[in-house]
Amino acid sequence: MRADIITIGDEILIGQIVDTNAAFLGKALNKIGVEVRQIRSISDEKEAILEAFSEAQNNVDLVVITGGLGPTKDDITKHTLCEYFDDSLVFYPEVMAHIEMLFSKYVKAPVNALNRSQAMLPSTCKQLFNHHGTAMGMWMQKENTVFVSLPGVPFEMKYLVNEYLIPGIKKTFSLPALVNKTMMTFGLGESIIAEKISDWEHALPPHIKLAYLPNLGRVRLRLSAKGTDQATLRNEIDVLFDALYPLIGENIKGFESEEPIEMQIGNSLNQKSWTLATAESCTGGALAALFTKNAGASSYFKGSVVSYATELKHTILDVSKDIISEYSVVSEPVALAMAKGVLRQTNADIAVATTGNFGPSKGDADAEIGTVCIAIITPEQEVTETFCFGKHRERNLQKTLNKALELLHGMLVH
Amino acid sequence: MRADIITIGDEILIGQIVDTNAAFLGKALNKIGVEVRQIRSISDEKEAILEAFSEAQNNVDLVVITGGLGPTKDDITKHTLCEYFDDSLVFYPEVMAHIEMLFSKYVKAPVNALNRSQAMLPSTCKQLFNHHGTAMGMWMQKENTVFVSLPGVPFEMKYLVNEYLIPGIKKTFSLPALVNKTMMTFGLGESIIAEKISDWEHALPPHIKLAYLPNLGRVRLRLSAKGTDQATLRNEIDVLFDALYPLIGENIKGFESEEPIEMQIGNSLNQKSWTLATAESCTGGALAALFTKNAGASSYFKGSVVSYATELKHTILDVSKDIISEYSVVSEPVALAMAKGVLRQTNADIAVATTGNFGPSKGDADAEIGTVCIAIITPEQEVTETFCFGKHRERNLQKTLNKALELLHGMLVH
Numbered sequence: 001m002r003a004d005i006i007t008i009g010d011e012i013l014i015g016q017i018v019d020t021n022a023a024f025l026g027k028a029l030n031k032i033g034v035e036v037r038q039i040r041s042i043s044d045e046k047e048a049i050l051e052a053f054s055e056a057q058n059n060v061d062l063v064v065i066t067g068g069l070g071p072t073k074d075d076i077t078k079h080t081l082c083e084y085f086d087d088s089l090v091f092y093p094e095v096m097a098h099i100e101m102l103f104s105k106y107v108k109a110p111v112n113a114l115n116r117s118q119a120m121l122p123s124t125c126k127q128l129f130n131h132h133g134t135a136m137g138m139w140m141q142k143e144n145t146v147f148v149s150l151p152g153v154p155f156e157m158k159y160l161v162n163e164y165l166i167p168g169i170k171k172t173f174s175l176p177a178l179v180n181k182t183m184m185t186f187g188l189g190e191s192i193i194a195e196k197i198s199d200w201e202h203a204l205p206p207h208i209k210l211a212y213l214p215n216l217g218r219v220r221l222r223l224s225a226k227g228t229d230q231a232t233l234r235n236e237i238d239v240l241f242d243a244l245y246p247l248i249g250e251n252i253k254g255f256e257s258e259e260p261i262e263m264q265i266g267n268s269l270n271q272k273s274w275t276l277a278t279a280e281s282c283t284g285g286a287l288a289a290l291f292t293k294n295a296g297a298s299s300y301f302k303g304s305v306v307s308y309a310t311e312l313k314h315t316i317l318d319v320s321k322d323i324i325s326e327y328s329v330v331s332e333p334v335a336l337a338m339a340k341g342v343l344r345q346t347n348a349d350i351a352v353a354t355t356g357n358f359g360p361s362k363g364d365a366d367a368e369i370g371t372v373c374i375a376i377i378t379p380e381q382e383v384t385e386t387f388c389f390g391k392h393r394e395r396n397l398q399k400t401l402n403k404a405l406e407l408l409h410g411m412l413v414h
Numbered sequence: 415m416r417a418d419i420i421t422i423g424d425e426i427l428i429g430q431i432v433d434t435n436a437a438f439l440g441k442a443l444n445k446i447g448v449e450v451r452q453i454r455s456i457s458d459e460k461e462a463i464l465e466a467f468s469e470a471q472n473n474v475d476l477v478v479i480t481g482g483l484g485p486t487k488d489d490i491t492k493h494t495l496c497e498y499f500d501d502s503l504v505f506y507p508e509v510m511a512h513i514e515m516l517f518s519k520y521v522k523a524p525v526n527a528l529n530r531s532q533a534m535l536p537s538t539c540k541q542l543f544n545h546h547g548t549a550m551g552m553w554m555q556k557e558n559t560v561f562v563s564l565p566g567v568p569f570e571m572k573y574l575v576n577e578y579l580i581p582g583i584k585k586t587f588s589l590p591a592l593v594n595k596t597m598m599t600f601g602l603g604e605s606i607i608a609e610k611i612s613d614w615e616h617a618l619p620p621h622i623k624l625a626y627l628p629n630l631g632r633v634r635l636r637l638s639a640k641g642t643d644q645a646t647l648r649n650e651i652d653v654l655f656d657a658l659y660p661l662i663g664e665n666i667k668g669f670e671s672e673e674p675i676e677m678q679i680g681n682s683l684n685q686k687s688w689t690l691a692t693a694e695s696c697t698g699g700a701l702a703a704l705f706t707k708n709a710g711a712s713s714y715f716k717g718s719v720v721s722y723a724t725e726l727k728h729t730i731l732d733v734s735k736d737i738i739s740e741y742s743v744v745s746e747p748v749a750l751a752m753a754k755g756v757l758r759q760t761n762a763d764i765a766v767a768t769t770g771n772f773g774p775s776k777g778d779a780d781a782e783i784g785t786v787c788i789a790i791i792t793p794e795q796e797v798t799e800t801f802c803f804g805k806h807r808e809r810n811l812q813k814t815l816n817k818a819l820e821l822l823h824g825m826l827v828h
Contacts, residue, residue, distance in 0.1 A: 010638065011627055013450040014594060015441025020432050022455070027429025036427040038462070039455040041436070044625070048452070071605040072626045073615060107603050114605035134605075153628070155809060180428060189521050191485040191528035191548075201487060211458070212486045213425055214567070224424065278699075278720075284706025285692075285699030288720045292698025295774050295807055303726045306692075306702045306718035308711070309760070316719070316730070316759055345730055346723070360709050393709055395569060 067152030317341030335375035481566030731755030
């Protein structure tokens with residue numbers, strides 16, 4: 001059971017948008033055992049679309065298409081599907097009623113001819129009713145290949161995937177079991193890991209594949225197994241990963257969770273009934289934003305003081321001017337004083353503070369570009385640490401967030 | 415002059431990562447007049463890679479490949495290139511010296527056989543020296559098609575693109591002019607715009623293409639022109655866009671800039687020598703993070719108070735309990751009081767405050783889910799506004815950030 005993902009739209013090819021739809025689809029398909037052969041992003045041109053349909057049909061059982069279903073002239077997916085399937089568009093009154101309802105409720109404008117055209121769908125398609133928009137999804141079959149066309153608006157696409165695509169695939173195809181699990185390691189480069197685990201790697205059975213995913217000082221090791229039974233594969237992978245502890249044990253930091261680390265931290269805080277606040281200089285609010293983007297954050301996240309300007313460390317967080325002048329603004333004593341300050345200001349149980357110099361220029365700090373100090377205070381411990389990350393601003397932000405979350409996670413989940 | 419982008423790695427197909435490399439490459443190529451025919455993401459499998467190479471060679475002048483250049487067993491791009499080019503790997507001493515230097519400086523471990531293998535490159539390739547990592551880029555040619563292979567680590571890939579790929583393309587190919595410009599509109603759905611501009615759209619010359627990009631209450635209209643002279647195309651596009659003002663003038667809100675709106679705001683603040691602070695409830699630090707992620711933010715951004723818990727609005731921002739109980743925490747008076755509070759705390763010239771209820775549950779607020787109040791105070795004006803965005807947390811965050819930036823931009827740039 002293999003699938004292609006085809007995303008249609010010049011905005012992807014010219015880099016105007018990042019194609020997050022493909023990643024969402026890849027993850028959703030993989031989870032139920034559908035192997036994605038390729039993702040192909042093509043132009044809004046009939047010939048390109050027809051060629052992609054035909055190439056996919058020769059190779060896979062399922063083709064998932066996103067984009068090009070809007071009401072305007074550049075949206076040609078539906079007409080091209082009709083041409084490919086030698087079908088024609090017919091009027092669906094229930095879709096028209098839905099479009100009229102959306103217009104009267106949200107758009108507050110009369111339905112025009114272009115909107116009306118969205119109620120026209122190929123006569124042989126099974127419609128996937130889009131309750132959140134005017135572009136319906138379509139499920140069609142040609143010989144042994146199923147084609148599913150979805151709108152490109154991420155929110156509508158996701159709804160149709162969860163509501164119709166995944167259940168439809170489960171009903172239509174007999175699926176193998178696919179299992180992925182990813183081990184996190186810190187502190188060793190990929191070539192050094194590869195050397196240490198070389199015998200283990202060469203002995204992997206053919207149905208289990210290893211990938212090295214290096215990024216910003218971490219290497220993740222992903223095992224992907226294909227077979228007939230999910231539980232058996234999970235067990236095989238667990239046994240294989242266990243065998244890595246004698247080889248690189250001290251560098252293993254657990255497994256990548258379906259849940260992002262900030263949500264794991266949130267859960268742990270909820271369990272302990274502890275609240276969190278952040279005092280941020282170099283991270284500039286990004287740490288707080290990571291926590292608060294998740295629903296339910298208000299049960300443990302109190303707030304943040306982003307003291308980006310040096311003076312605010314003094315005026316709001318009450319970091320003494322003496323400490324700043326003695327140790328400089330990027331220093332462990334200042335980070336610790338910021339953490340203490342935000343605890344006083346917020347009455348939280350835990351504080352995370354960051355101060356650093358991300359570059360490209362030095363700013364108020366004496367410290368080298370890339371120096372970052374993190375302080376964490378919990379009811380049980382106080383930790384401060386200094387890191388030297390390098391010269392690249394964007395990476396320094398990401399590395400600081402990663403480190404702060406890792407440290408906090410480590411202190412909460414023993 | 416057409417190009418394909420091929421990104422190699424199962425992590426893309428299973429949705430473990432979002433393929434941002436392809437978007438970066440698409441943008442960089444488009445900017446210099448290279449038309450990207452397709453982006454294709456494929457598995458780390460020899461047959462898939464060989465097939466993709468050959469399909470691309472039959473269709474385009476340039477193939478840009480990312481990924482699969484690491485030192486480990488799953489990295490097979492280099493060997494597959496050799497097979498495709500009927501070439502063999504040879505040892506490059508200068509690459510070895512660079513790898514040894516990186517190891518002694520950063521990894522602090524001896525170079526092993528796997529790292530040594532990264533100094534082996536195809537004998538006919540022109541190496542693109544990667545000063546930031548151990549995987550070199552490669553430039554090779556087969557018949558009339560150039561193949562350029564780049565590492566998948568975004569940071570290293572970007573460096574090689576700017577340093578070698580773009581200059582190399584300019585030297586090797588004669589390039590047409592491509593111009594894209596995107597007009598922003600608010601307040602009209604795409605079908606309504608399409609109806610209003612229908613005659614204009616049908617009269618577009620064949621070398622200029624229109625795309626509608628709807629997202630979260632905005633529709634962007636992109637014109638893409640292809641020709642021989644950049645200036646002529648720019649002028650044609652400007653004349654065409656000018657003709658839209660009589661048709662949908664009141665809904666046009668300028669053009670999408672190469673510069674994100676938060677940087678335009680930063681530039682305007684620098685010009686006026688004004689500083690900015692934010693007081694954030696529902697946006698939870700994300701607004702501050704948007705400003706501070708850009709280098710140079712410290713010249714205008716003072717800081718933020720993220721008063722996520724209701725009590726902090728009172729304790730840090732000095733919003734009176736009476737206002738909160740009279741109007742509820744999601745209200746314009748509270749937003750305004752938060753803005754005033756953060757001005758007092760930071761001495762900034764401008765404050766932006768957000769309070770809202772993003773859902774999924776109601777929290778401390780009486781307001782309907784999706785209600786957001788924004789207040790902005792500048793030395794010239796005070797503005798508060800209430801929005802009803804809908805039920806979806808993630809979208810509500812994005813819409814609030816967009817609105818806050820738009821309002822502030824409008825107040826600064828008259």
